[in-house]
Amino acid sequence: MEKLLTNDIVKQKYANYEFFKENGVENYPADFKKDAMIEDVLKKYDSLGDEDKSEEQLWLAGRLVSKRGHGKTMFGHIEDFSGKIQFYIRKDEVGEDVFKFFKKFDIGDFIGVKGFFFRTKTKELTIRVQEFKLVSKSIQPMPEKFHGLKDVELRYRRRYVDLIANPEVKNTFITRSKIISLIREFMTKKDFLEVETPMMHPIAGGAAARPFVTHHNTLDMDLYLRIAPELYLKRLIVGGFEKVFEINRNFRNEGISIKHNPEFTMMEVYQAYADYKDMMELTEDIFNHVAKELTGSLEYEYQGEKISFKKPFARMTIVESIEKHAGIKIGEEMDAEDIFEIAKGKGIDDADRKMSRGELINLIFEERVEEKLIQPTFIYKYPAEISPLSKNSPEDPRYVDRFEIFVYGREMGNAFSELNDPFDQQERFMNQINKRDGGDEEAHRMDEDYILALQYGMPNAGGLGIGIDRMVMLFTDSPSIRDVILFPTLRKTSE
RNA sequence: GGACCAUUAGCUCAGCUGGCAGAGCAACUGACUCUUAAUCAGUGGGUCGAAGGUUCGAUUCCUUCAUGGUCUACCA
Numbered sequence: 359m360e361k362l363l364t365n366d367i368v369k370q371k372y373a374n375y376e377f378f379k380e381n382g383v384e385n386y387p388a389d390f391k392k393d394a395m396i397e398d399v400l401k402k403y404d405s406l407g408d409e410d411k412s413e414e415q416l417w418l419a420g421r422l423v424s425k426r427g428h429g430k431t432m433f434g435h436i437e438d439f440s441g442k443i444q445f446y447i448r449k450d451e452v453g454e455d456v457f458k459f460f461k462k463f464d465i466g467d468f469i470g471v472k473g474f475f476f477r478t479k480t481k482e483l484t485i486r487v488q489e490f491k492l493v494s495k496s497i498q499p500m501p502e503k504f505h506g507l508k509d510v511e512l513r514y515r516r517r518y519v520d521l522i523a524n525p526e527v528k529n530t531f532i533t534r535s536k537i538i539s540l541i542r543e544f545m546t547k548k549d550f551l552e553v554e555t556p557m558m559h560p561i562a563g564g565a566a567a568r569p570f571v572t573h574h575n576t577l578d579m580d581l582y583l584r585i586a587p588e589l590y591l592k593r594l595i596v597g598g599f600e601k602v603f604e605i606n607r608n609f610r611n612e613g614i615s616i617k618h619n620p621e622f623t624m625m626e627v628y629q630a631y632a633d634y635k636d637m638m639e640l641t642e643d644i645f646n647h648v649a650k651e652l653t654g655s656l657e658y659e660y661q662g663e664k665i666s667f668k669k670p671f672a673r674m675t676i677v678e679s680i681e682k683h684a685g686i687k688i689g690e691e692m693d694a695e696d697i698f699e700i701a702k703g704k705g706i707d708d709a710d711r712k713m714s715r716g717e718l719i720n721l722i723f724e725e726r727v728e729e730k731l732i733q734p735t736f737i738y739k740y741p742a743e744i745s746p747l748s749k750n751s752p753e754d755p756r757y758v759d760r761f762e763i764f765v766y767g768r769e770m771g772n773a774f775s776e777l778n779d780p781f782d783q784q785e786r787f788m789n790q791i792n793k794r795d796g797g798d799e800e801a802h803r804m805d806e807d808y809i810l811a812l813q814y815g816m817p818n819a820g821g822l823g824i825g826i827d828r829m830v831m832l833f834t835d836s837p838s839i840r841d842v843i844l845f846p847t848l849r850k851t852s853e
Numbered sequence: 854g855g856a857c858c859a860u861u862a863g864c865u866c867a868g869c870u871g872g873c874a875g876a877g878c879a880a881c882u883g884a885c886u887c888u889u890a891a892u893c894a895g896u897g898g899g900u901c902g903a904a905g906g907u908u909c910g911a912u913u914c915c916u917u918c919a920u921g922g923u924c925u926a927c928c929a
Contacts, residue, residue, distance in 0.1 A: 366898055367863050367880050426892090429885040448886065465879080479887050499863035502878050504890055508865065511921045523864085567928065586929095612928050613854085622929070762929095769929060800927075825929050838922095849920065 371497040374462050378492060383459065385495040390470055392419040397440030403475045403483055411486070412475040418443060418485060419470040419493055421522065422463055424503065432460065433484075436469060445471050446478065447487040460487075466496035514846050527841075533652065534830045534842055538605060540648050541625060541826075548640075550601040550627060555590035557583060557607065563808065564588030564747070566800045567610040570620075583609035588747065588821065589808045591628045592776060596816045600630040605826065616838045617768060620847045623826040628776070632820035633749075634759045637773035638736055641763055641822060642671050645734060645770075645829075652833055660766050660832050663732055671763070675739040676723050684726035690754075694718060715756065716741020731764035740774075746786040746802050748774035749818075765832055773822035780812035 378385050393416040403412060423442065425434035430449040435442045449457040463469055472489040500522065501507040507523040514520075520527050542552065560579070562569035564586030572581050587604050594602050605625045614620065629636060649656050649667035656667045677688050686704060688697060694715040701709035701718055706725050709718060719741050731737070738761035742750055748758035760774035777783050787809070793801035830842040840846035 365863060370880060426888050428888065431886045433888045444889070499879065502864040504878065505865040610928065618928060828929070851920070
């Protein structure tokens with residue numbers, strides 16, 4: 359307990375806790391119930407006249423967020439999840455002995471108040487307190503009421519304080535929840551079945567990334583936190599499910615940035631008897647639907663840029679996009695050597711003579727095009743070398759039937775016609791293994807059981823992944839992914 | 854991983870060229886029966902992120918470390 363009483367404000371509040379305790383007031387009662395949400399009351403009495411008062415008295419409850427004492431009366435506000443209401447209490451109405459207790463309430467305490475409703479001189483609907491109860495004593499000081507809590511580190515480490523102090527933070531997470539509900543509803547309405555596949559994988563597959571390792575004691579086996587659910591969801595397509603999706607966490611043991619958190623939320627979708635073009639339409643519909651349902655508008659402003667989710671979104675092949683946005687023409691007849699020379703000539707220093715044709719195309723795209731794709735844009739026909747789970751384009755096997763969607767220069771989703779040929783898949787895994795042996799820690803691993811699954815036969819299918827956090831960033835105008843994750847990954851503190 | 858920036862009261866922030874640590878809000882005491890960033894009078898509150906170094910003297914200059922942020926690299 360001594361450890362908790364770290365400063366004067368805490369000590370003073372603790373003294374009030376003791377005052378209540380000594381006077382028979384329970385600091386943390388178990389049985390408090392309220393009658394209504396504040397917002398509902400404000401709505402209900404919206405038309406209450408200036409001179410009127412309500413007949414009914416209700417118990418409201420919330421955190422005491424401000425108080426203004428005036429000797430024998432006091433004004434203040436309490437806030438619950440739905441909103442804030444002013445209260446007014448008079449010593450001559452509740453009695454001197456009782457008023458004394460009310461004055462001991464600290465800002466931050468959860469309190470319940472019962473009373474009728476009236477309008478003050480300034481027309482604010484106010485609850486006139488007749489009875490009150492302490493619901494939960496708070497002994498920590500609240501952040502400043504005017505500036506809120508700005509210290510970014512404190513905001514993330516003590517998100518609960520951030521939520522108390524900064525109302526827009528609460529709204530962001532309410533919107534996040536709405537977006538996920540909207541997507542879920544939309545998918546369910548389209549007859550996709552929501553499933554859950556393992557978070558702990560014996561082989562981390564389905565993406566190019568380094569995994570987190572953990573250990574199962576009884577099985578005495580290392581397990582990897584999943585980097586993607588992809589290979590499990592496709593096993594379900596083998597098993598006869600035709601339309602499935604999963605919204606859940608992925609874990610990648612990589613750097614942290616404004617766009618990356620080690621655990622992040624993805625939706626993956628698989629649909630049998632469909633291809634990447636169907637996924638393109640689905641993606642467009644999802645973004646369009648979420649945009650429309652959230653605010654009724656298809657226009658959003660993100661970090662000062664107007665973004666329109668009006669259909670159809672722009673579509674171009676990766677090669678076309680390079681010509682359009684980077685002014686670099688890549689002829690179909692060109693080989694890796696030719697493209698390497700062009701890349702070097704255009705000052706792309708990361709270009710390496712050892713890179714394949716597809717890797718070079720992808721590099722040019724990432725270096726010169728990606729950041730220019732502000733409006734929702736589908737980039738399709740990706741190089742085969744960087745897409746080991748994707749079906750080749752029938753017209754040109756150097757490419758695969760794959761697209762990524764970009765908004766504000768960021769990859770928001772990735773989709774392709776799923777490779778269902780077990781022999782081809784095995785060969786691609788072998789190529790990835792070679793890359794691993796060559797030192798690429800992020801190359802895909804061989805998954806024999808997945809190959810076995812494909813040998814049972816999987817219908818042609820389209821698959822799609824959408825980064826939910828990034829989508830939420832877009833719709834909430836949040837600059838950092840940490841603004842849309844309640845408890846982002848941080849270093850532990852030394853204490 | 855690399856570069857740069859930040860860290861001062863519970864919160865938001867000042868603090869000049871090195872010379873006794875400051876404000877507003879919050880808190881405490883008192884006054885106040887319609888206030889709302891209430892008002893008025895008064896009071897308390899600091900390991901200046903940590904450890905070293907330079908100096909007569911360090912919040913200030915230097916080094917190392919910690920945490921966070923931005924950019925960058927890897928990635929979605």
